[in-house]
Amino acid sequence: MKKIGLFYSFGSKKTAKIAGIVYNSFSGDDVQLINVDEVKKEKFLEFDNLIVGVPTWFDGELPNYWDELLPALEEIDFSNKRVAIFGLGDQKGYTENFCDAIGIMATFLEERGALIVGKTAVEGYTFEGSKAVRDGQFVGLPLDQENQARLTNGRIEYWVGNLKKEFI
Amino acid sequence: MKVLQDIPVPKTFTIKNTDKVILEKWFYMMTLGRMIDEKAPNYLKQAIGWSYHAPYAGHDGIQLAIGQIFNRETDHLFPYYRDMLTNISAGLTGEEIILNGISKAADVTSGGRHMSNHIGKPEWNIHNVSSATGNHTLHAVGVARAIKYYKGKGVAISSQGESSVSEGYVYEAINGASTEELPVIFVFQDNGYGISVPKKDQTANRKVANNFSGFKNLRIIHCNGKDVFDSINAMTEAKKWSLENQQPCIVQANCIRIHAHSNSDRHDLYRNDAELGYVQESDPLLKFKRMLLRYERFTDEEILAIEAKAKEELKVAHRNALASPDPDPASIYDFVIPEPYPASKYPEGLHNFSGEKKKLIEGLNETLKAEFRLNPDTFIWGQDIANKDKGGIFNVSKGLQKEFGTARVFNGPIAEDFITGTANGMSRYSKKIRIVVEGAEFADYFWPAMEQYVEMTHEYWRTNGKFSPNVTIRLASGGYIGGGLYHSQSTEGALATFPGIRVVYPSFADDAAGLLRTSLRSEGPTLFLEPKALYNSPAAATPIPDDFEVPFGKARIRREGTDLSIITYGNTTHLSLKVAERLSGEGFNLEVIDIRSLIPLDKETIINSVKKTGRVLVVHEDKVFGGFGGELAGMIGEEAFEFLDAPVRRVGSAFTPVGFNRILEAAILINEEKIYAAALALLKY
Ligand SMILES: Cc1cc2nc3c(=O)[nH]c(=O)nc-3n(C[C@H](O)[C@H](O)[C@H](O)COP(=O)(O)O)c2cc1C
Numbered sequence: 120m121k122k123i124g125l126f127y128s129f130g131s132k133k134t135a136k137i138a139g140i141v142y143n144s145f146s147g148d149d150v151q152l153i154n155v156d157e158v159k160k161e162k163f164l165e166f167d168n169l170i171v172g173v174p175t176w177f178d179g180e181l182p183n184y185w186d187e188l189l190p191a192l193e194e195i196d197f198s199n200k201r202v203a204i205f206g207l208g209d210q211k212g213y214t215e216n217f218c219d220a221i222g223i224m225a226t227f228l229e230e231r232g233a234l235i236v237g238k239t240a241v242e243g244y245t246f247e248g249s250k251a252v253r254d255g256q257f258v259g260l261p262l263d264q265e266n267q268a269r270l271t272n273g274r275i276e277y278w279v280g281n282l283k284k285e286f287i
Numbered sequence: 288m289k290v291l292q293d294i295p296v297p298k299t300f301t302i303k304n305t306d307k308v309i310l311e312k313w314f315y316m317m318t319l320g321r322m323i324d325e326k327a328p329n330y331l332k333q334a335i336g337w338s339y340h341a342p343y344a345g346h347d348g349i350q351l352a353i354g355q356i357f358n359r360e361t362d363h364l365f366p367y368y369r370d371m372l373t374n375i376s377a378g379l380t381g382e383e384i385i386l387n388g389i390s391k392a393a394d395v396t397s398g399g400r401h402m403s404n405h406i407g408k409p410e411w412n413i414h415n416v417s418s419a420t421g422n423h424t425l426h427a428v429g430v431a432r433a434i435k436y437y438k439g440k441g442v443a444i445s446s447q448g449e450s451s452v453s454e455g456y457v458y459e460a461i462n463g464a465s466t467e468e469l470p471v472i473f474v475f476q477d478n479g480y481g482i483s484v485p486k487k488d489q490t491a492n493r494k495v496a497n498n499f500s501g502f503k504n505l506r507i508i509h510c511n512g513k514d515v516f517d518s519i520n521a522m523t524e525a526k527k528w529s530l531e532n533q534q535p536c537i538v539q540a541n542c543i544r545i546h547a548h549s550n551s552d553r554h555d556l557y558r559n560d561a562e563l564g565y566v567q568e569s570d571p572l573l574k575f576k577r578m579l580l581r582y583e584r585f586t587d588e589e590i591l592a593i594e595a596k597a598k599e600e601l602k603v604a605h606r607n608a609l610a611s612p613d614p615d616p617a618s619i620y621d622f623v624i625p626e627p628y629p630a631s632k633y634p635e636g637l638h639n640f641s642g643e644k645k646k647l648i649e650g651l652n653e654t655l656k657a658e659f660r661l662n663p664d665t666f667i668w669g670q671d672i673a674n675k676d677k678g679g680i681f682n683v684s685k686g687l688q689k690e691f692g693t694a695r696v697f698n699g700p701i702a703e704d705f706i707t708g709t710a711n712g713m714s715r716y717s718k719k720i721r722i723v724v725e726g727a728e729f730a731d732y733f734w735p736a737m738e739q740y741v742e743m744t745h746e747y748w749r750t751n752g753k754f755s756p757n758v759t760i761r762l763a764s765g766g767y768i769g770g771g772l773y774h775s776q777s778t779e780g781a782l783a784t785f786p787g788i789r790v791v792y793p794s795f796a797d798d799a800a801g802l803l804r805t806s807l808r809s810e811g812p813t814l815f816l817e818p819k820a821l822y823n824s825p826a827a828a829t830p831i832p833d834d835f836e837v838p839f840g841k842a843r844i845r846r847e848g849t850d851l852s853i854i855t856y857g858n859t860t861h862l863s864l865k866v867a868e869r870l871s872g873e874g875f876n877l878e879v880i881d882i883r884s885l886i887p888l889d890k891e892t893i894i895n896s897v898k899k900t901g902r903v904l905v906v907h908e909d910k911v912f913g914g915f916g917g918e919l920a921g922m923i924g925e926e927a928f929e930f931l932d933a934p935v936r937r938v939g940s941a942f943t944p945v946g947f948n949r950i951l952e953a954a955i956l957i958n959e960e961k962i963y964a965a966a967l968a969l970l971k972y
């Protein structure tokens with residue numbers, strides 16, 4: 120398996136914590152942590168395996184640090200890259216837009232050639248709507264620290280297990 | 288049904304492709320706006336004014352966008368009290384904003400009459416809107432109706448917060464725009480709160496726009512109101528779509544409220560530190576600035592230069608605004624209501640015409656038709672206004688639709704506030720327009736429209752004479768038809784308490800025709816009350832000259848006398864005339880004055896009569912308590928006391944609702960016997 124770039128905001132709260140758990144689920148030097156608060160777009164070119172951490176904010180939006188970065192990534196060719204997305208959200212408080220950001224990121228990356236890996240089943244979550252759901256499954260891994268924190272570790276472990284197979 | 292909600296919005300403007308000149312303009316306006324937004328509270332602290340300030344910080348993207356897509360040549364904009372940047376983006380200067388904030392005479396919105404932060408510029412079609420949250424949605428729909436009728440090239444844009452969408456009239460407005468397919472954009476700036484109330488207490492959907500997803504012909508667009516590009520793209524698309532399809536659109540913009548609701552609100556009482564922190568971090572202005580730098584559209588130096596320029600404008604604006612004069616207290620009576628049509632053909636509203644007698648209903652119907660023939664910019668709507676041979680609930684408008692078509696004569700939904708509010712809105716399109724509404728099927732069904740009625744009375748004064756709704760509100764009034772509650776009651780006691788509207792209540796066919804003609808030719812609103820019991824009454828039928836017109840504020844002495852003055856109007860004119868007749872048989876000579884218009888009131892005729900008779904009986908159908916007679920009696924007591932030989936007495940209905948059973952109705956409403964008894968007592972006093 121080639122080196123994985125794990126892109127998330129070091130300045131985020133819960134996402135940063137979760138990124139640490141994801142990191143630890145791989146063996147030490149498989150993963151490089153990259154801070155999207157100050158990343159240059161070229162950094163994305165360095166990896167064929169990427170993990171993207173994106174919480175959903177404000178009723179279905181990307182957090183600013185991602186939103187401001189996307190125009191820079193518009194011209195990047197993601198084909199031949201495998202991207203897995205995990206996202207934090209709150210299925211009770213924001214049940215109409217649960218983890219929308221996962222879906223927004225997936226669409227953006229797919230439009231630029233990426234192969235989205237690490238899709239997960241919707242079973243075990245209760246929500247009304249999500250842009251992250253396509254063809255009956257999530258296009259990434261939703262994690263809900265507000266309502267299902269105790270399921271998080273297990274979910275990550277299972278997900279990482281699959282990623283190890285899906286990454287090249 | 289075509290789902291109009293999921294149509295994607297093209298990304299026309301991006302950080303990379305937007306022309307630098309445009310970006311500079313945007314950043315300049317956003318910076319200037321924010322400087323004023325932040326400085327506003329200082330004016331209050333220094334006791335200069337601006338006691339109401341609702342900061343817009345956090346709504347920057349959508350407000351910039353609304354102003355940018357607005358074209359003052361073709362569009363009509365209805366900004367709300369938080370829309371400072373919307374106004375700047377639409378072209379107002381910093382100085383104009385401050386003049387409004389500190390309520391100076393030169394304030395372009397209202398000359399200091401309206402609350403601060405309610406910014407507009409009526410001459411640019413940026414309307415001066417009410418404080419009653421969201422009621423301008425009806426005005427936007429009304430003006431959009433005119434835009435469509437006159438084939439205008441623009442749209443109406445209404446802007447409000449998400450919480451005020453809870454108001455019933457907002458639903459009426461959007462329903463009407465969807466039914467009539469009108470080019471109007473409703474912007475909901477969603478900051479999550481209505482003062483301290485979180486939006487979950489307003490409606491079940493977190494995005495209230497989705498409540499309207501079942502409405503036909505309505506596009507719904509969601510955008511990030513904190514993001515300049517997403518907002519501009521959403522508004523650009525909304526306008527393009529509304530113009531092309533001639534249909535309404537809702538734009539719900541996700542915003543944050545960085546500060547408290549206003550300067551009288553302490554948001555730390557209901558928001559925790561985490562929230563206060565993350566809203567600061569999500570500041571849209573800082574985001575835009577970061578983007579301008581990150582994508583190398585501007586250098587640090589260029590940004591600093593723009594900020595310095597905005598600071599300089601603010602400095603000069605502040606200095607000029609402080610030096611600008613305050614409004615003159617002597618001006619308070621200016622622009623309460625516009626000068627009416629002079630009706631100079633019949634300066635006293637009297638005639639000697641002796642043709643065939645026409646019923647009151649014919650007088651109204653024929654006058655409407657004559658005026659509609661004369662003025663192509665006339666419109667009438669209401670409930671049951673027209674369907675085949677039906678023309679109005681009482682057939683007053685019979686034949687109008689056939690002759691003038693469905694675009695000028697049409698049914699309204701069962702929504703009195705909508706009927707009234709869209710009249711106010713439509714008349715904004717052009718001063719030429721004259722609108723007649725049957726405000727309700729029965730006058731006492733008018734209460735749902737009270738809010739728009741009040742609004743109508745404020746407009747001229749609040750805009751410092753820049754706008755008056757040229758609307759005649761017709762209401763079939765009063766009882767004596769066995770109608771019971773909501774079909775028999777008198778409303779003028781309540782409706783005549785608002786400055787800013789004329790109130791007339793004819794009792795004969797000729798006066799009805801003459802007053803209606805004058806109303807239809809005048810600027811400003813007129814409440815036209817029709818005694819429905821007299822529509823077909825032979826007693827109210829008179830000859831009517833074809834061109835008859837009655838000036839406002841001219842009473843008519845219906846019978847001359849020397850012993851007692853009965854001051855009356857409406858149904859009770861006829862009862863009073865009968866009593867006068869009966870008492871003449873008993874040797875008394877009564878004078879009966881039909882005031883015809885309550886506002887303005889012909890004090891002169893009344894006082895001259897009192898001088899002659901020394902005794903006054905005020906008679907009306909409305910309740911004595913709280914009825915208009917209190918004003919008449921009060922005025923006579925104050926201005927003609929020395930001519931009185933007896934106390935002024937009043938007769939009217941009981942202080943109860945009007946019952947349905949004829950026995951109850953008769954006991955409650957005033958009748959000949961009651962007038963007779965009171966008159967006799969006064970004569971013998
Ligand atoms: C203002 C606000 C809006 C939110 N909106 C959503 C949302 O639309 N959908 C969702 O699934 N979670 C939403 N959340 C929940 C966050 O995604 C969740 O708290 C997450 O753990 C935050 O991660 P972070 O601390 O890394 O930013 C929202 C949280 C806040 C405070």
Ligand SMILES: Cc1ncc(C[n+]2csc(CCOP(=O)(O)OP(=O)(O)O)c2C)c(N)n1
Binds near residue numbers: 447448451482
């Ligand atoms: C008819 C009416 N009711 C109540 C108020 C008092 N009021 C003023 S602002 C406001 C909150 C409105 O919230 P929202 O529509 O979400 O707009 P925001 O102020 O949050 O921008 C209320 C209740 C009012 N102005 N008008």
